[in-house]
Amino acid sequence: MKLAFYLTAAVMIAAALALLLWPLVRHGRRQGHPGGLFALVLAVAFVVPLSAGGLYLLVGTPVALDGVVAQPAMDIDRAVAALRDHLKQQPDDLQGWLLLAQTESTLHHNVQARDAYDQSLRLDPKNGAAMVGWAEADSMIRDDHRIEGRALELLRQAVQADPSNQRGLWLLGISQFQHEDYAASAATWRRLQPLLEPGSSVAKAVTEQIAVAEARAGAQPASASSGDGPHLTVQVQLAPALRDKLKPGAALFVYARAEQGPPMPLAVARLDASQLPTTVTLTDAMAMAPQFKLSSVDKVLVGARVSASGQAIARPGDLEGEAGVVAVDHAGPIRIVIDKVHP
Template identity: 65%
Template sequence: MKPVFYLAAAVMITVALALLLVPLIRQGRRQGRPRGIFVLALLVAFALPLGAVGLYLLIGTPVVLNGVEKQPEAISIEQAVAELQTHLQTEPKDAQGWLLLAQTYATMHKPAAARDAYDHVLSLQADNTTAMVGWAETDSIAREDHRIEGRSLELLQRAVQLEPDNQRGLWLLGISQFQHDRYAEAAATWRKLQPLLDPDSTVAKAVAEQIAAADARAGSTPATPQAPAADGPALQVQITLAPTLKDQVKAGETLFVYARAEQGPPMPLAVARLDAAALPATVTLTDAMGMTPQLKLSSAARVFVGARISRSGQAIAQSGDLEGDAGVVDVGSKAPIKIEIDKVH
């Protein structure tokens, strides 16, 4: 796109927001509401799309906003938030105020605080789909494992039931299904999202890639699940079990082989799940085994490669699990990576 296009778009958005919000601000001031609340509304109107990019990159949402520079803020956002908090102390039933506070905390990368504010919205408006999706999204960011389950999953299911064309809701619901190995359901959910997108957009392409990955995991395509892309990374991992621990492995336990970024979020960039009885085993980790389109093997230069036998079948490490690792390796490594599971968590 030409710079002139972005400038013209920015001018049109600014004029539209001014025509809409300035009269509301004047009316609100006449009613005695604090100035900071309305200034904060303006800040969020411009800053929320920018904050969404960072949030989506972290949990795996397609991104279409590129090259947008954050505009300088006329006043301190912390001051505006403080005024809004003061207002909500005197008007605790102001659902729109709580929603604005939640969205602001999200743009400030304070997911736990945003989740609490969304809770207030839901206590006042139980069917507010924006708050439902926002709660699930910020909860997943606040969690160390970034999984979407429990109340988050229930809220997303309710949100897309009430609003079938909720794009963020459909995307996050598909991520949850993918995280829980329900690959066919994830692909079906993302296919509902596809018609709502511009087919030539970056978002549509990212969704199509993730559908293909889910189909491959579900076994609904003839492709070999572990076949790497011609130009993508492929880490061959050879896993063995220390003789001293063989008696501790029980039938039905799960073997996870994973790679995560040397620096960054703990979410795996690639993960394979096998029956622990398959040991010794060889696994090839590729981009197709990532949990989200953005967080995949090729997004990092160096990765920590590990293996764990989970007694519970859950990906989160628990006391008593057996584990081992190969340390940090280059993501482009072609030599076999050897791991001996020789420790008890």
């Protein structure tokens, strides 16, 4: 009965997530998920023409693949609902909680994913997949995407228990980089290097990030080295017509992201929206991850958003404005008028 349930759930998820199985495959390959259910999910994933799995680079989002048609969203909703109903009846089913956490993470439901990983850790506190998954989901929920507190401690435990945990090593290095411990970050990523396929794009990317971390470790303190790299001065103001929509405690996000590529900001500043109008200077020091920064591209889209919820992800009712695409070596001020309401 239990195996039949998992077979049904796995097939439904595979059918409904033709575009979204890539992250699930990479999770399983990098972390060594339990057998049975996850073996079935991975088997389904591998026959779908979504190959070229690589090391999961921080908190990226799945990219839509041309030529693949998504199935109706209701299919995955039903599968998740069925899985949740099953877990209500069998709350001690570790593999069920891990599958739910993986699926919610794939759908970018990070709060639900972290909760499911919590249940997995309740059943198996030393489960490496759950520890790394919890840390990643927690970082995605945070406005600043920092990896610290319990998330950092779980990563340390996971890597200590399994020194070959590639995703755990990558995220641990990112946390160290975020905390400006560049020497430790480089050392952690050097532990990751031998685990990667020599000459692969992933190995090359990790090598580049080690060079960045080592350069910062050997340079002057980060607070004093902010003069290096691009500086984009952004002047932001709120359109008079939207002033009555500005709520107390709202957050202002000023960001620059790649003209083409992942939606993750290459630089982002968070302020209190009450500071409007304001001027912000975006630099490499404001990158969310060492491999994604202003100096890594030639052009960026610069924008600003007022979030009543304080969340970094856009929500209906947020106030927005854009300056369009500019070169990263743009010297003059970039002006943005926040004059739209996010639908």
